[in-house]
Amino acid sequence: MNSVENFEFRGSAKEYFGIWIVNVLLSIVTLGIYSAWAKVRTKKYFYQNTYVAGRNFDYHATGKTILIGRLIVVAAFVVYSIVSTVLPPLGALMALGIFVMFPYLIYRSARFNARNSSWSNVRFNFVGEVGGAYRVYMGLPILVALTLYTTFPFLSRATQRYGIGGHTLGNTRFEFDSAIGPFYKAFLVAAVFVVGGFVGFFAVAAGGSTATVNPAMFALGYLILLPAIVIGSVLYQAMIRNHVYANTKLGNHAFSSTVTVGGMLALIITNLLITMFSLGLLLPWAQVRLHRYMANNTQALPNGSIDDFHGQLIEDQGAIGDAYSDIEGVDLGIAI
Template identity: 25%
Template structure:
C-alpha cells in the first residue's frame, strides 16, 4: 500500500540558532536618591552596633543592580542580609581560631620561638585574603541575574589564594614592579571563570596587554619616592623650627606637643590627594586593561576611564566619607557605580538568548570580605 502524501502538510522547520545581540550598557542610578537610605542605614547601624550593615548592604546592592541596565533590561540582586550575616559569623570562626592558637602557642613555647608560629600565620593571612576576594566575587555573581539567568563563578578559591600569596611575595621581592602584571593575572582568574548561565566569559591577555600599564605604574612608583622625600624634608624642617621656638622639656621621653601632632596629621591629610593623583594614571590604566581583556562570544568591552576624572571621584568620595563619618557610604557606592557604567562600552555580538540557567551558588555571603573590609560594594 502506497503512502499518501499530504502536499498541504507543513514542512519541518530547521532549528534556528539564537541571534547575537550587541551589548549596550546604561544606568538609571541617581546618587541623590541614596541620601535617605544612607541616613537610615547609618542610624540603624548605630542602634544595632553595626549588625544592621548586612541588611543595609543588601538593600544598597538591590537598588544599584536595578539601576544598571543591559540592552535596557535591569540586573537584579537576589542576595539576602541573613546570608551575609552567616558568612560573617563563619569568617569570625576562621580568623579567630588561628589567632587563639597563636596566643596559646606563644605562651607555651616562649617569645623567642614566636616567629615559628607567627610566620606561618602571616602567610596564612595573605592566602586567606586572596581566598576571601574570590569567594566574595563568587557570591555576588551567584546572586546577580539578568533576564532571570544567574551568573556563576567557576574556579577554585583555594588555588586563587595560593596564587595571590605567591604574587604578593614576588611583588615584595621586586619592590612592586611585578604587581601590574600580577594584578592583571589575578583579574584573568576571576573574569576568565565568570559565566552568564552556562555562557563562558573569556579573558584574552593579548587584548589586555594592548593597554600599557607599566608607564603609568612608573609615574606612581617614582612619584611616591619623590613625595616621601619631600614630606620627610618638610617634617624635619617643621620639627627643627618648633624645637627652636619651644622650651626644652626636662622630662625624659616627653610626648610631642599637641600642636606638632596636629600639624603632622594636617600635612598627611593635605598630601593624600597628591598621593592619589600620582597613582591615578595607573589605576585608570589597569581598569582599562582588565576591561579590554574580557569578552563574551564575539562581544568585547571597553572602559573609557581617564586618570583625572577617576582621581576626582576618589578624592571627593573619601572627603565625603571623612566629613560624614561614613554615613554616606551608599551615596558614594551609587555615585561610583554610575561613573563606571556610564563609561562602559561593548562592540561585537553575544548570544545571550542561548544561555541556560546556572546553579544558585554558595549558601552564605562574603564573610571574609566583610571582615577584611574589601567588599566591592
C-alpha cells in the same frame, strides 16, 4: 563592526539616601546585626538600577545567609583571640592556619557573590580553581615582595586573568588576556608620581637642613606627598581599567571603558570634601555619583545576539568567604 550598548545607572541620591539612613539607624539599634540586611538592600539597589542594553542586574543573597557567615567568622576570631592570650604557641599556629586559608576564602567569596548576581535573569557563576587562588593571592605576592615590588605588574595581570576568566554569565565564560607591557606602563607612570611625592616630602620636611626637622615644613611635605600618591593611584586605576575592559571578552562580545584621570580625580576629591563637610550625611550622594560615573564610562560591544546566554540557578548558601572579605576589606581585585 560591534554595536555599542552603554551601561547606565538609573538610581538617584535622594532615593538611595532613604535606604542608607534606615540601614544606618537599624544597624546601630541592633548593634550591627541588621548590617547583613543593610548590605543586601544596598547591593540590590545599585544592581537593580544598573542597566545595559535595557536590562538590569540583580542581587539575590539574603541577609540571613550573610549574617550566619559573619557570625561564624566573628566567632572564629574571638576563639583565636582567646587562644592567643592563653596559649600563645597555639594562637600562632591558628594565625598560620588563617593565613593559609586566605586564598580559599577569597575564592569562596567570589563564588558566593557571582552565584547571587544576575543580569537579565541569567545568573553569573565563578568557576575559577582553588589552586589558582593560591597561586595568585599567596605565591605571586611573595615573589613580588622578594623582588622589591618590581614584578608587581605580573601580579596585577594575574589577578585580572584569574578574577575575570573565572566568571561566567550563564554557561558563557569571560576571557581576559594581555601582554605585560601595558601593566608596566601604568605601573611606571604611577611610580613617577609616587616617588616624586616622596622626594618632595623629604626635601621640604628637612627644611633645607639635614640636622633638624621643622614641624611646619614636615606638615607641608605631606601636602606634596599625599596628592602625589592619590594622583599616582588614580592614574594606575584609570589606565588599568580601560586596558582590562578593552581586552575582556564574553563569548563574541567585547567591552570598553572610557574613564579619565581628570574625571576620576575631580570625582574623588569633590566626593571626599562633600562627605567630610556634611559629616557623612552626603555619603549616599557621593556613592551614587561614583557608581554613575563608572557606569556611564563603561560600554558593552555586542557582536551578535545578546539573547543567547543560558544558565541554571546555582544555589550557594555558604557566605563565610564573603563575610571574611567584608571584615578584612579584600576582594578579587578585578578592575571594575
